[in-house]
Amino acid sequence: GTLERENGRLVLYITSMGIIRETFTQCLKVRRILKTLLVKFEERDVYLSIEHQEEVKRRLGGDKVAVPQLFLDGRHLGNAETVDRLNETGELRRILKMHRKFMPKKKVPG
Numbered sequence: 398g399t400l401e402r403e404n405g406r407l408v409l410y411i412t413s414m415g416i417i418r419e420t421f422t423q424c425l426k427v428r429r430i431l432k433t434l435l436v437k438f439e440e441r442d443v444y445l446s447i448e449h450q451e452e453v454k455r456r457l458g459g460d461k462v463a464v465p466q467l468f469l470d471g472r473h474l475g476n477a478e479t480v481d482r483l484n485e486t487g488e489l490r491r492i493l494k495m496h497r498k499f500m501p502k503k504k505v506p507g
Contacts, residue, residue: 403471407431407438407496410453410466414444420464423477427465430484436493469496 411424431438441449443462450462457463467474483489
């Protein structure tokens with residue numbers, strides 16, 4: 398299932414469509430927070446992929462595609478508001494530091 402597939406992964410659902418300005422801005426904000434914290438994350442664009450839209454709906458248990466949404470190890474961390482709050486309090490850095498410690502190490506060829 399999704400949990401096993403995403404073990405060790407940070408996944409951010411966003412939209413690249415800028416029509417709904419507020420949503421787009423929130424997506425950029427969460428992306429900026431993650432980049433500032435220097436963590437690797439996978440981006441899934443719901444605007445470009447029906448599959449990603451369905452994924453978000455299924456994972457949030459609704460029929461609305463609300464982005465941005467952040468998942469860590471297959472578990473929901475939160476939306477822009479939550480991520481922003483966790484970032485302000487330093488909690489996000491702590492969570493991601495723990496996550497980084499346990500990330501599967503890539504074998505370096507050579």
